[in-house]
Amino acid sequence: MKLGLMKTCLIATTALLMLGTAAQAQGVRENYEPVTDEMLLNPPAEEWLMWRGNYANQGYSELDQINKDNVAGLQLAWAWPMADVGIQETAPLVHDGVMFLQTNNNIVEALDAKTGDRIWQYRHVLPELPAAWGYQLNQARRQKNSIALYGDKVILTTVDAKIVVLNAADGTVAWEKQVLDYQVGYSYTIGPLIVKDKIISAISGCSIAGTAGGCFILAHDANTGEELWRFNTIDDPNNPAQQESWGEVPAENRWGGTPWATGAYDPETNVTFWGVGMPGPYAELIRGSGDGSVLYTNSTLALDADTGELKWYYQHLPRDNWDLDSPFERILVSQEVDGKMANMVVSVPGKNGIAFGLDRDTGKYLWSKETVQQNVVTGIDPDGTVHINEDLISTAVGEAHLICTSVSGGKLWMAGSYSPKTQTFFVPLTEACNTVAPTQTEFTAGNAVGAVKFGPRVLPEGITEAGLVQALSVSPTEGDSKWQARSRPSMTSSLLATAGDLVFGGDAGRFVKAWDQETGEVLWEQRLNAPIGGYPMTYELDGEQYLVIPTGYSNAASSISSAFPEIPLPTGTGNSIFVFKLPAAK
Amino acid sequence: MMLRGLMTGLALVVSLPAFAQVPPELLNNTRRQNGESITACFDTTATTLEFDREVARLIADSLFVDLQTRDGFGGFPIDGAGFMDELSIAMNNTCDLFMGISVQVNSQFPEWAAVSRPYASMPFVLAVDNPDWQSLADIPHDRKIGTALQSLGELVFITWAQQQPEAERWKRLPYANFELMLKRVQDQSLGGMLLWQPSLVKLQQTVPAARDVRIIDLAPVPAVDVHVGALVSSKDSFLRSQVDEAIDALVADGTITALMERYGYTGHAGE
CATH class of the missing domain: 3.40.190.10 (Periplasmic binding protein-like II)
Structure with missing residues (x-):
């Protein structure tokens, strides 16, 4: 009876899908030029081939047609509404004149990058009876999964824990693979990194009861989908220090350790770099790990791209009790100093907003720099040992502490950018605090879905401007504040740095801005339809440089909007992209 | 009289506030046309799912309305991330009751939701x-x-x-x-x-x-009971009072106790 019903639902769903597909005109991009390994190693300046533009995750473009002398003249070229509502964190890609735009619910659209006309659309079909499957539905509306281009394919990771490979020419499915079991809670919420025929990505859902003991960075063959290696971020049998760091908690009782941002890759050493998030449960009082540092949560991991072997790790926040996770983008920076190359990983890895510089080859701590107001880290020794404020660790259920930054950052998913030209790291941040209290308050009786109680996000005392763009002058010895640009509303988008000496990004007040890389002066601003979001990027086509600005519904805006009530958020999501260019030369 | 009041209560449900973490397009702004029925929603992964279903049916019978049911809400992280989003959408668009809720002093449920009197402990x-x-x-x-x-x-x-x-x-x-x-x-x-x-x-x-x-025996640790109730929109005070009255009656006449015995549950009916 039950099976019969399921089958009927499935048939009905399939029928609806076919109707839906028939209603959409599906085009074909003839003679699509495949993306080669060489292109990924040295991305053409006029294209944007991967999440942050290059393997180093720099969010930087060599294009300079739009520059600080003419940016004030930018005009709208075209705009496009996204295919679905939801939280908007999209990362558009451009190759061979085609823009690949992923939106909520694992929808991918191919658009003509010059005109904005749609070529094809792919809508991922979720498994049957999705209503009983609340978490994945929730995550499906949070489109964080960037996509990847490789060969003549578009590669995406889905909320039902699949890798799906599309033909770039027409959006049809070439193959797909169920990587992990979505029914126990696994879900992809970040996109893939392509390295030499391998799809490297990381799974989410590691704080769900059924996924205890396993949170993975995985590599699959890009042609067959075969799994090549996996690395467990919370259970490393090869490292006794990692096991001891959880106290007496065995792997089967550990949660968390989700890598929430796509990794970087160093072709010189064949090493890929990933950030790892918080432990679960959040409070050590509940998780039973005592004063252990709970590795590899809140760490940077350096893994051999061929084998997944751990080369080194560095923990940015040990003993996390406040969901201040540290999974955000790791940026690879190389600088020549006194005739020698200094290879670094530079990042604001965690919500507490502290910037770090690490030696890329050894993981050795080089420097750190505080940005927004925070009260959890009390100091970092020259050897990189991070000290936390133990007074902020709850010793009783319900005991609340005011924690700065808040659970929404500080830093959040919005990525910073690094300009090799000015050797400056630009970071979007938000000033915020909230109270945190471990509270065992199961929602549905008998279920392991409880909560840490977070108070409302508020601005730190004495601060009236939530938004901050921090420019850090980076060297192997320090990250020095070059300038700060503050704004009343919170920052809601990633940043894009260009060779035109500009940094682009935007805020909850719907302003997209261009800052002068050297001074932080706002050289252009435009108010759009919704909070600026996603990952701004740029490309060049037929001799013209285009600037892409995503907008839409933003958790980074709504979670702290009560701190700037005079700037109302739109009541519609308005998920869109706006594409700007300079006026045609006369 | 009771039914007319109930329908008034259902109309009030549509005026729930916009919830911070949910895109507003996902919240219906229409007046529900439930007729003479209420919709009870369930966490399909709930330990006492079938028991809760029977209680919902008994409550609906007590109110002389038909019962519609909807399942969902499974698989959330241990920190509850996303649960309130989905619950707020469901309570705005679909559910009059959400069954099987843990009734606690320090409830995490926001002000738009109120918990009923417990039907079992x-x-x-x-x-x-x-x-x-x-x-x-x-x-x-x-x-x-x-x-x-x-x-x-x-x-x-x-x-x-x-x-x-x-x-x-x-x-x-x-x-x-x-x-x-x-x-x-x-x-x-x-x-x-x-x-x-x-x-x-x-x-x-x-x-x-x-x-x-x-x-x-759990001693020396104190004994602890989970009180199980239903979630009702806090805007719908009439429905909540009707549900509370129905639960009181089902507790008083031994219906819940008999149900608990059938399921092998210890504890007691009501609070």
């Missing part, structure tokens, strides 16, 4: 394999105790432990998988396991080995 129990132990106090302190993750029982256990000298505490490990916790009791990794009595009933129905463990 069921205890946490300590289950052991060792025939010599009669209470937690008999278990040596060097043995670990498994606790149901994120549960009220775990809260009470932790709170009690924090009040004791370290030498008089038992080490505790949190479990979300009760079959695994049972396995660890039976392979002696754990001295005992603290879980909700309905969870133990469910385990005993699906895992034969679970029938080999027995319940002992």
